[in-house]
Amino acid sequence: MFLLHCARRLDLVRNPRSAGDLTNHLSFLQNHFLKCVSTATDQHSFTVSYLINSCGLSKEEAASASKSVQFETSQRPDSVLSFLRNYGFTGVQISKFIRNRPMLLLLDPEKILKPKFAFLSSVGFSPPDLARILYYDSGFLTLSLRNQILPCFQYLKGIVQTNNNVVAVLRRMRWAFGNKRQKRMEENITILRDHGVPEQIILSVVKRHPQSFLMPPDLFNENAKEIKDLGVDPSKLAFALAVSIITLSSKSTRERKIDIYKKYGCSEDDITLMIKRNPNCLALSEKKIVRVMDFLINKMGLEPSFIAKNPILLCFSLEKRMIPWYSVIQVLLSKGLINKDINVVGALKISKSDFMDKFVIRYQKEIPQLLKIFEEIEDHGDKQTKNQS
Helix, strand or coil: HHHHHHHHHHHHHHCCCCCHHHCCCCCCCHHHHHEEEEEEEEHHHHHHHHHHHCCCCCHHHHHHHCCCCCCCCCCCHHHHHHHHHHHHCCHHHHHHHHHHHHHHHCCHHHHHHHHHHHHHHHHHCCCHHHHHHHHHHHHHHHHHHHHHHHHHHHHHHHHHCCCCHHHHHHHHHCCCCCCHHHHHHHHHHHHHHHHHCCCHHHHHHHHHCCHHHHCCCCCCCHHHHHHHHHCCCCCCHHHHHHHHHHHHHCCHHHHHHHHHHHHHHCCCCHHHHHHHHHHHHHCCHHHHHHHHHHHHHCCCCCCCCHHHCCCHCCCHCCCHHHHHHHHHHHHHHCCCCCCCCCCHHHHHHHCCCHHHHHHHHCCCCCCCCCHHHHHHHHHHHHHHHHHHH
């Protein structure tokens, strides 16, 4: 209506009946233009202020977010923030959500948010789970519950069988929703089947490394052939695990890790044996590989070929297991309380409760401070782990 009125005014400007008419018409257009500019400026200023004061965004973040979302009152965004807080989300988490997707502030909590959160909660997602999904894929809140979220959930359930397993998958998987992603997952699962991987193993690997199944099928199949060429049996868990693990890393990253193993004396056959026995040796960070290999070879005196036969050692926590447990054994050896021929590697593989019974509690009379030594080394390891994370 306003535009129609302006059009008529412009027509009068083009064909004025008098100088007075022209002045009046130009004044009308100027006033309305200034009013619109003023309203837009006020709205933008209000939005930026709200994003800073209510959502915890910085001035720069608020200015950037205000380019994609604007509102005149706080009624709708207040209701969105209140809804998220009621689900246990912290201020820091909410700030992150809004920073990533400011349009969330305009969604209707009752019609759009509540049904989706209610469904996800009903199948086993906790508030931290929901926060994780929002953190990585806040766009899922804009998806249709009936046409996108429910079909994705049912599709995954058809693969991993139970609600709890689906929840476990979605906890690990980013950007899970969407027909294209389902198609990729199905193609990659078919690749494993074609290579002779049993269904139970596929289920297990989907639960452990679901992200790998969203990668391009050509890459997935190429990696499957590479692992098969190493002589890994497709009917064993190690095959599918290895395929998933190397699919999640670039070839250059994988080559750098292999080079580290070689620098510590591992041969091509040693590395192949490691992969066959425990593919997780390729999932470790380069820093972790260096630190653990250095400890095993230079501190414990193990041979690279021996490590290749026992790759589980590479996956143990250096700070929480290997250093404190090895230190206790060294104390016992120095006191002559255990035989020098003890299988130290075997001792590192047993459960913590068994280790405590066999090597700590058992010798408390002879070394009263042994438990304290063990706990102090463990505490130091915990602090180091936290500092590194």
